Amino acid sequence: MRRRPGIGGLQTAAAARDQYRLLGENVAKLRTDLMKEQLATFRSQLEEFARKHKTGVQIVEICLSTRPLNGGLIDLQELCKLLRQKRKHDREAVSEDDCLRAISKLKTLGSGFEVISAGKKKLVRSVPTELKKDHNEILELAQAQGYVTVDEVERRLSWTHGRAIDALDTLLDEGLAMIDDGHSDGKRRYWFPCVSSISSFGADS
């Protein structure tokens, strides 16, 4: 736009400013519109995801809410039972296989969910703690009565006292075990909430 001297020139400059301002406003509006559209798309994708992965989302919720009670390890059957309770208004029943499928989907999302086997049981892990073989063996042993004693671990697994204590202390620290000093025989027991069906603590079913 060529500058012209005099009043005509001033008017042209004013007109040019107006045009630039309008253009600027349009660009801002375009940006806002685009952002709104992106958010709307994202939101509907999220809702779609939640619908498709409803089971997965519910599993995450259950694992998170029971974590303070079981340290992040829950028996698969217990999980399914709690899932059924959560969905009691849902016509679709949930089988163990449905649960396992949903969990493997969660796993591919990199959420740290994993199904591990300990003896006869399948346990769903929702915390990043890696369970070492020693810990796994103790969990297997604990399934008989829901607890183990240090003696038992030493005897049945043929471990040294140190090895048994180490493993049990780690499980205790991870919140996977709880101590019980109340038995009349005076022996400390290590209980494992994840192998008993008591994950429904605190939220009375």
Next chain:
Amino acid sequence: MQKLGDFKLPHFFNYPPYFTLQPVRETREKQVQLWKDLILDYCRTQKIFIIGLEEEFPLFSNPVIERTLSHEAREAFFSALVSEGRAEWLDKGHRKCLILWHRIQDWAGIILNFVKDNGFEDSVMTVEEIRSGIESRGTELHGIDRTILMRALKILEQKGKLAIFKGTSADDEGVKFSV
């Protein structure tokens, strides 16, 4: 679900480790929270105001699983309630605990509602009438611990809602409402 009379006991009450004070902090925090809620719930439904830590109290033992709370555990749970303002120690030795399943301020509110519900805005009553009179029946005020009642009344007195005075007989104090 196990019951203590009418009261439904929560699941954790049947799990032995909950009767031992847990060493791991996160686990213990959860344990303390569960026990605090249980104690308050039980006391509210059974209208219990004072608990002796060294006495037999139904929540301290579960004969079904043969477990009893150690003194250390009891002290931990009640101390937690005290820290939260839901209980007070009645003695330095921490042997007796006053349970505030309603906080004192909440009791004050309940008294005000009681006054309004019964049209006592300008009335005079004895303290004993408030807690055992006919109008108190069926309300939470019925049978309220006297210490708690006096504390709540004093709060209301400070707010100018009533005046406490000594009665004619040596027995009871009276309250003149000005709600």
